[in-house]
Amino acid sequence: MSEAASTSGPGVSVEIDDIQSGALHARPSPYVGRFFLLRIDDRHAGRAMLGRMLPATEGGLPTVNPDQGAWVTVALTFQGLRALGVPQESLDSFPPEFQQGMAARAEHLGDTGESDPAQWEKPFGTPDVHMGIVALAPDAERLQKALEHERAALQETPGVEIIWQQEVHQLPGGRTSFGFRDGISHPGIEGVGSGTNPHEAPLKAGEFILGYPDETGNLPPMPQPEVLGRNGTYLAVRKLHTKVAAWRQYLRSNSSSPEEEGLLGAKMVGRWPSGAPLTLSPDHDDEALGADPHRNNAFGYKENDDRGLKCPAGAHIRRINPRDATIVGATRLHRIIRRGTSYGPPLPEGVLEDDGADRGLIGVFIGAHLDRQFEFIKSEWVEDGNFIGFSGEKDPVAGHHDGTGTMTVPAKPVRRRLQNLPSFVVTRGGEYCFLPSLSALRWLSELKG
Amino acid sequence: MTTEQGTTQSGQPKRPGLTKGVCSEFTILANIKPGQAEAMRAAIAAVSSEENEPASRAALQEIGTLHDARHVIFDSDTRYLFASVFDGSWDTYIDDFAKTAIGANLDRIFSNAEGFPGIKDPTVKDWVAAHQASALGFATSYPDLTVQQIWKDQRANQAFQEVLDTSEFRAALDNPANAALLATPAFQKLLDQAQG
Ligand code: HEM
Numbered sequence: 001m002s003e004a005a006s007t008s009g010p011g012v013s014v015e016i017d018d019i020q021s022g023a024l025h026a027r028p029s030p031y032v033g034r035f036f037l038l039r040i041d042d043r044h045a046g047r048a049m050l051g052r053m054l055p056a057t058e059g060g061l062p063t064v065n066p067d068q069g070a071w072v073t074v075a076l077t078f079q080g081l082r083a084l085g086v087p088q089e090s091l092d093s094f095p096p097e098f099q100q101g102m103a104a105r106a107e108h109l110g111d112t113g114e115s116d117p118a119q120w121e122k123p124f125g126t127p128d129v130h131m132g133i134v135a136l137a138p139d140a141e142r143l144q145k146a147l148e149h150e151r152a153a154l155q156e157t158p159g160v161e162i163i164w165q166q167e168v169h170q171l172p173g174g175r176t177s178f179g180f181r182d183g184i185s186h187p188g189i190e191g192v193g194s195g196t197n198p199h200e201a202p203l204k205a206g207e208f209i210l211g212y213p214d215e216t217g218n219l220p221p222m223p224q225p226e227v228l229g230r231n232g233t234y235l236a237v238r239k240l241h242t243k244v245a246a247w248r249q250y251l252r253s254n255s256s257s258p259e260e261e262g263l264l265g266a267k268m269v270g271r272w273p274s275g276a277p278l279t280l281s282p283d284h285d286d287e288a289l290g291a292d293p294h295r296n297n298a299f300g301y302k303e304n305d306d307r308g309l310k311c312p313a314g315a316h317i318r319r320i321n322p323r324d325a326t327i328v329g330a331t332r333l334h335r336i337i338r339r340g341t342s343y344g345p346p347l348p349e350g351v352l353e354d355d356g357a358d359r360g361l362i363g364v365f366i367g368a369h370l371d372r373q374f375e376f377i378k379s380e381w382v383e384d385g386n387f388i389g390f391s392g393e394k395d396p397v398a399g400h401h402d403g404t405g406t407m408t409v410p411a412k413p414v415r416r417r418l419q420n421l422p423s424f425v426v427t428r429g430g431e432y433c434f435l436p437s438l439s440a441l442r443w444l445s446e447l448k449g
Numbered sequence: 450m451t452t453e454q455g456t457t458q459s460g461q462p463k464r465p466g467l468t469k470g471v472c473s474e475f476t477i478l479a480n481i482k483p484g485q486a487e488a489m490r491a492a493i494a495a496v497s498s499e500e501n502e503p504a505s506r507a508a509l510q511e512i513g514t515l516h517d518a519r520h521v522i523f524d525s526d527t528r529y530l531f532a533s534v535f536d537g538s539w540d541t542y543i544d545d546f547a548k549t550a551i552g553a554n555l556d557r558i559f560s561n562a563e564g565f566p567g568i569k570d571p572t573v574k575d576w577v578a579a580h581q582a583s584a585l586g587f588a589t590s591y592p593d594l595t596v597q598q599i600w601k602d603q604r605a606n607q608a609f610q611e612v613l614d615t616s617e618f619r620a621a622l623d624n625p626a627n628a629a630l631l632a633t634p635a636f637q638k639l640l641d642q643a644q645g
Contacts, residue, residue, distance in 0.1 A: 216544055218571045328513040328597070329545040372544055379541075386514070386536060389597045391471065 012212055014191035014205050017060040018231040018437045022073030022134060023208070023337070023366055024061055024193075026186060030170040032143050033136035033341055035237075035362055036150075037123060037164040037431075040130045043085040043447075045159025050074065050084075051445035052153035053133075056146070059438045061193065070137030070146035074441060075235055075433035077101065080130030085447055086228075093224040094434070097370050098234060101125070102430040108375065110383040110400040115427035121239065123163050124429025131160075132237060132433050134364070136341070166239070168341035168362055174275075176342060177242045177359045178397070178424070180265075181275035181290060185297045185321065187335045196297040200323065203335055209233055210368050215332050220368040223434070228444070231437030236365040236374040238430040240398075244347040245354040247424045252352065254418065267409050268396040268418075270315030277317070282310035301325035308410040313388040316397040319381045328387040329380075336373050337366040360425070370432060398425055464540060465583035470592025472516060475539055477531040478582045479562035486526035489561035493520045496554045508550035514542065514596050515551070520558065529562055531555075536595040540574055547573075613643055 016024065027033075040046035058071045076084070078099050082091060097105055103117035103125030111117060117125040133150060137143035154160060176182045188195030188202030189209075195202060206214030210222045211230035222229035247265075255261040262285065266272045272281065274290025279299045281289055289295055302324040305311055311318050313325065322331050344359025367373035380386075383400060385393035394400065396407045396418065405421030436444065467474050481489055496505060497520075509515055518533035546552045547568045556568040562580075566572045591599070612618050621627055630636055 216547065216571075217569060221571065329542055330548050333544050333548075376541065380537075386471075386595050386597055389601060391595045391598050 012191040012205050014189075014209060014212060015231055015437075016192060018439055019059055019209060019233075020073050020435055020438065021058040021060060021071050022136075022339070023233050023235075023435055026183065027136050027339055027341065028069075028138040029174055029183065031136050031138060031168075031341065032140050032170070033134060033168045034143065034147065035164075035166045035168065036131075036133040036135075036162050037129050038131040038133065039123075039128045039161050039163045040080060040083040040159070041161065042159030043083060045157050046080075046084045046130070047445045047447055049131075049153055049157045049160045050441055052156060053150065054438070054441055054445065056149035056153075057438065057441065070135070070142040072146055072150060073134040073136075073435065075132040075134075075237075075435045076444075077129050077132070077431050077433055079127045081434065081444075083130045084444055085449060086444070090224055090228060093222075093229075095221060095370060097375060098432050098434065102236065102238075102432045105375065109378045110394075111427045111430070112400060113402065114423065115400055120427070120429040121164075124239065124431065128163060129431055132235075132431065166343055166362060168343045171342050171346050175273065176340070176361060177244050177344065177346060178247055178265075178269075179273050180269050180271060181273065182340055182361075183338075184271070184275050185317070187337060196293065197323070198298050199300045203332060206368060207332075207335060207373075208337060208366065208368055214368065215330075225443075228436065228440045230440075232440055233366055233368050233435050234370050234374075235433040235435050236363075236370065236430065237433060238363045238365075239343075239428040240360045240363055241358060241426040241428045242360040243354070243422075243424050243426070244359065245352055246422060248347075248352050250422070250424075264418075267312055267315060268407065270311050270317035278311040278315070279305050299323075309412065312407070312409050314385060314390060314393055314396065314407045314409070316395055319385075319388070319395050320377060320398075322381075322388070325388075333372055334376050334381070335367075336377060339364040339366065358428075360428075366435070394421075396421055396424075399423070400425075464538065464578060465581045466539075467584050467587040468538075469587055469589050471536050471595050472534050472589055472592060473536075473538060474584050474587040475531075475533045475535060476582045476584060477529075477577065477580050479529050479559075479565070479580045481522065481527055481529050482561055482563050485561040486522060489529065489558060490522060492554075492558045492561065493522075496558070504550070508554070511549050512546070512551050516596055531559075534589065536597075539577070543574060543577075609639075609642070 040049070053072070053074055056072050057074055078091070078094060078101060091099070102109070103120070106112065106117050123129050135143060135146045135150065137146050154162065171177065174181050174183060184196065186196050187200065189205055189207070190202045191205050204214045205212035206220050210220050210232050212219070214220050223232075251261045251265050255264050262272070266278055266285070271277050272285035272290060274285050274287045275296050276286040276290035277296065277299055279301060280295070300323045301311065301318065306326055308318070313319070318325065321335065340361045340363050342361050345357055347355060347357070347359065365374045382395040382398050385391060390408050393406055393408060396405070399405065401421045401423045403420055403422045407418040407421060409416040409418065466476070495501065514536040516534040516536070518531065521530040521532070522528070523530065552568050559565045560567065564576060566576055594602070622631065631640070
């Protein structure tokens with residue numbers, strides 16, 4: 001299907017200052033951070049905690065360079081909203097998939113086998129997870145400062161308890177544990193800011209923020225009352241363990257030289273380790289291109305590579321954002337904002353044996369429609385390939401494979417078909433969270449009864 | 450292969466409709482608005498006419514998941530039936546669908562049915578679910594093939610038949626240099642198909 005044109009002009013005025021900063025701007029680079037999950041044992045304590053967190057929770061776009069500041073984001077699960085004593089009719093106004101929670105959606109999301117919620121790291125997937133707090137900063141010192149406030153708030157609030165935390169940090173060169181640079185591609189939002197791909201028109205604000213028209217021309221379904229829903233959005237948070245040794249072994253045993261190994265990895269990701277996209281540099285990595293923010297995301301697929309001879313249609317970045325390529329469906333209805341952060345030590349270069357360390361990323365996927373953004377992307381684009389004409393083929397990087405996965409890599413004269421793909425990623429846990437606006441946080445903190 | 454009750458693809462309540470392999474059947478039964486049967490008939494005729502065939506083909510290409518679809522008006526112009534078979538589950542792609550030419554056609558036809566809110570209306574899913582009648586039985590001869598695969602198979606077979614028509618291919622089969630290729634089980638399967 002063709003790219004859907006925007007139906008209204010960029011005249012929407014978005015109340016940016018009411019939206020939590022964590023939803024709007026890219027993380028600093030480099031970064032250090034900490035994820036917390038909390039349980040609210042007493043609704044009055046939970047409300048008081050939110051009230052104490054408010055002064056530390058920033059709204060709007062950063063007035064300074066994101067690399068300068070530090071910020072804290074506060075989100076709530078459905079169970080958390082309930083624990084705060086949000087009225088039933090308001091709880092009922094949340095979308096069903098959010099009410100059910102990510103663990104209940106496991107089959108639809110491909111979280112089976114090793115990734116089954118029964119295997120998840122506790123407390124993920126249990127009704128104990130109520131609140132999520134993320135603190136991100138350019139360095140440890142500023143992170144500590146950002147966390148001071150949270151610590152004080154917690155100390156003053158018995159009845160709210162930290163039940164899980166995870167430290168995250170940028171790996172050298174901004175790369176993920178597999179060795180590929182991340183955090184390059186971001187969509188633009190009308191009335192908020194431009195994206196990193198000049199060939200993609202900014203998306204309607206309602207794709208990412210509740211209370212504004214979306215790409216269908218409608219207002220996204222919004223939880224009630226208005227003060228609770230408006231300027232909020234949803235997060236799908238996932239702890240994704242990466243099997244780096246298995247990844248390296250797969251590349252090694254399916255190529256006959258280091259050059260071939262490099263190309264094979266790039267065909268699976270869609271970018272070279274430096275971040276240079278295959279579409280612009282099909283045969284070799286190009287460090288300068290990878291590092292150039294004006295060029296490293298400035299491309300489409302249709303005009304020069306609709307068949308995928310440069311970047312396979314099945315590559316991670318092309319599946320997960322097909323841009324203008326010919327697919328089943330309309331890409332603009334399935335875009336997402338990503339805030340991926342790495343955890344764990346890198347596996348030293350050249351090591352092919354697993355060292356048992358837990359490493360991977362905490363993926364945060366942001367959008368106003370969990371069902372037609374995160375859930376659609378994961379089930380239709382990551383766990384199936386019919387939309388690109390390869391029914392049953394999954395994302396070679398992020399897909400849940402059972403050792404029999406295949407990937408078609410278009411080539412002349414004959415395509416290559418990768419066989420026996422195992423899973424390189426295991427879901428260790430995940431939660432759907434609601435990211436309230438600042439006014440909604442205040443409203444929640446002032447709930448009565 | 451068993452026929453299953455369609456599993457829901459969104460967080461919505463379970464949808465009616467039977468699923469077999471990759472395909473689902475989808476049947477809508479609705480009352481026609483009083484006096485609107487002629488308008489509905491005209492809207493159906495407009496998209497089903499001979500002249501409209503190229504546009505209709507292009508629209509199906511655009512969707513890429515619809516196996517077939519039919520429109521029936523019955524009970525003395527008071528009732529309408531839409532029956533189709535497609536890949537996956539309808540609600541996954543309904544928003545995408547609304548943006549296509551077929552979506553626009555269906556919008557024109559369905560707007561003559563009672564209560565239809567319009568294909569772009571956010572409540573359209575509820576209307577569809579309320580008017581969907583699950584089949585009691587559903588059979589398909591190719592439960593494992595999506596529309597995308599059928600098209601690909603057709604293109605591949607057409608190309609294969611053209612190769613068989615060339616004298617160069619016959620000569621290559623007789624060429625001893627190709628003996629090793631001919632002896633592979635995979636190529637034997639291809640030659641089996643080449644016999645007719
Ligand atoms: C551990 C698993 C994953 C790894 C290692 C990974 C890695 C990467 C890398 C290296 C990039 C290229 C950098 C960029 O374009 O910004 C990327 C892009 C992207 N990833 Fe992932 N990813 C993972 C899982 C996921 C999942 C589960 C999703 C969504 C459901 C996702 C969504 C995206 C999106 C939307 C892009 C941007 C594509 C584009 O706009 O071209 N990723 N990922």
